[in-house]
Amino acid sequence: MKIKYIYKYLILAFVAVILGSCTSTEADQKFDETPLERLNGRKKELNDLLLSSAEGWKAVYYTDSTQLGGWTHLFKFLPDGKVDMASDYDADTAVKRSQYDIQLGSAVSLVFTTANRIHLLSESDNYPTAALVGKGYLGDFQFFYYGQENGEIIFKTNRAFHELRFVKATAKDWTDLPKNTPIIKAITGEITSPLFRVLEENDGTAIKKYEFDFNPTARFGTAYSLVEGSEEAFQVALSFTPTGAVAKPAVVVKGQKLSNFTYDSVSNSFIATGTGGVSATIKYTNAPPRLTDDYKKLAEGQPQFVIGYLSANLYTASTTSDYFKSLSAKVNATLPATQSLARVQIIFNNAVNGTYIQYLFNGGKATITHFVTTEIDDVNKTIILTDDGWTQSAAAVAFLKPIDNELLNVKGLYVKKENFTITYSNPIYTVTSASSSFRMTTYQL
């Protein structure tokens, strides 16, 4: 009997296996084509699409609109994997050629496979803010294809997965791109441009002011309300056009979304206009948006107060303006190679000598002193210095005029105790001209 059972079970198992193999493995086809056919089709579809636009494509690439602005790129795809490209990343808006590829991975993607303008946003060692060390401008150059809508190609960026749309470019887009450069220059400013920016919202009846802290390299700014006690702040990411700037997200004034800021060269400002007198304006100002009363400590009758710019420590301070640096270079250029400006000290209200500016030098040159009288302007919150004689002849001090004239400018100086220190624990005071972009960083000595 035993063998019989063994056979029985064996046959049973065998039949089960055979019958099992008859089970239909035909999967229910949801698509007419296999996944691979579909991917290949998609690949061809994207390539045909890219080649289809005679004047190519335009994409304004906001890499991360929480900390960076947008860069305008133009692409013209050519057969055999070549692509012509231009961007407004910097003043070089010329068209350059490189290679592209449609790659098949988890999805079909467009990859710019050799370096061109778009790769400038992905240089680990070229970053606009300290937070982006090693990350550049957070740019991608591989974009996943997500289809098309109204003639636009929808992509998602490789790392951040942000949507990026390619819009059909026109011949005008190509000829207009270089015109972005002067606009960018206008908002970036030059060394003589005023140091501060404000953003003004006009709702038709009243103007609300914001201090606009803008980083031109990052194309990104934050607006802080200047209303006493207000904590209100909002971020503005900008991209540029031949006529102005585009804000993302839009600035909202009285329910109206304002995003197109037009550059007005007469007032050197960017104005976005809505309806009913509503507008938003970004403009420069020489006067700091937030004025302090620190100038009062220096007024006549106060105890002695000494501040000093030490070139060895304070030249590189972020608050030392480029204009000041250029003037200090001008002064140094007149001196022999072994000598240079070491310090600019202002002694306020000395018991014996009153108030005076001292210029100290490296390389053995004797100190030069300029006596001044002071006067305070409580309306504009400045202190005004007026000439009261030098310790040396006019000819011997002429080379100091670039800096000295700024310190003695008729509108006076804004004085601000800063909330940071540099190298030493001495408090930092900045001295800013009310009529130019001169700002000197000093230690309280």
Add this chain to the structure above:
Amino acid sequence: MKILKRYKAIAMITGTLLFVSCAHEDQPTESQLDYSVRNKTELDKWADANFLDPYNIKIYYEWNQNLVDNNRYLFPPTVEKVKPALEVVKKIWIDSYSTIGGVNFVKKISPREFVLVGGTNLNTTGTITLGLAEGGQRVTLFQIDYLNKKSRPDVTQFIHTIQHEYVHILNQTKPFDEQAWAKLTPSGYTSSWYIYSDAASRALGFITNYARLNIYEDFAETASIILTSSKAEYDAILASVTDATAKANLKKKEAIVVQYYKDNFNIDFYVLRDEAQKNTDFVINN
């Protein structure tokens, strides 16, 4: 036995069915994968003729995210920069080893893939990764876009990366005397090597700060620094070390390197160094 007969019959029938069921299989058709290769550019042809055909080294210069670290902000090289950089590699690295080690030396032992990256690989610690060697198979070279062939410091730094990675590859084929090496400066190794200067590291018997990472990097750095320096330059480095123990250790390490090349590859290391220097001069002056 009746039952057995019946089973036999059943087995026969099912067996037949089994074979019959095989008769209607669909035969595989041609692959749907796209194997077509895009028309090769002049550069592709040149790279094939100079690296792939003679040395079985594949050059990747077009971006492929699978070959690089996607967390880094890197970019592919500019097409025009690829050939000059590869010429430097060919002349100083391949030609030197081929001349001194024999024509087949690099053909036998070499990385199989070179990945070229245009930009700098800046780490969050502020250090810069100049090159990577993965499993002895793939070497990644950065900063291709910034290489100036006429600048000796540029060329030296660039070729140092390859020489360094190649020493690793040689080590993977033939290990060096790790025990003897480990006894020389055991206390100086540290993972935070980058906070020290080269000078401070030399005072401890390490040729560079990076050599302090571990004995393998130490060996590769010692060998590659000698290979990328002239005799006078290397002597100057040694002369700058005042600590007698450190200097002695540097010399012992040098001796192990020289012995390693002699024993394993029958190469006179100093002759190889001189050849590399000669080729470096050629690259800079042409």
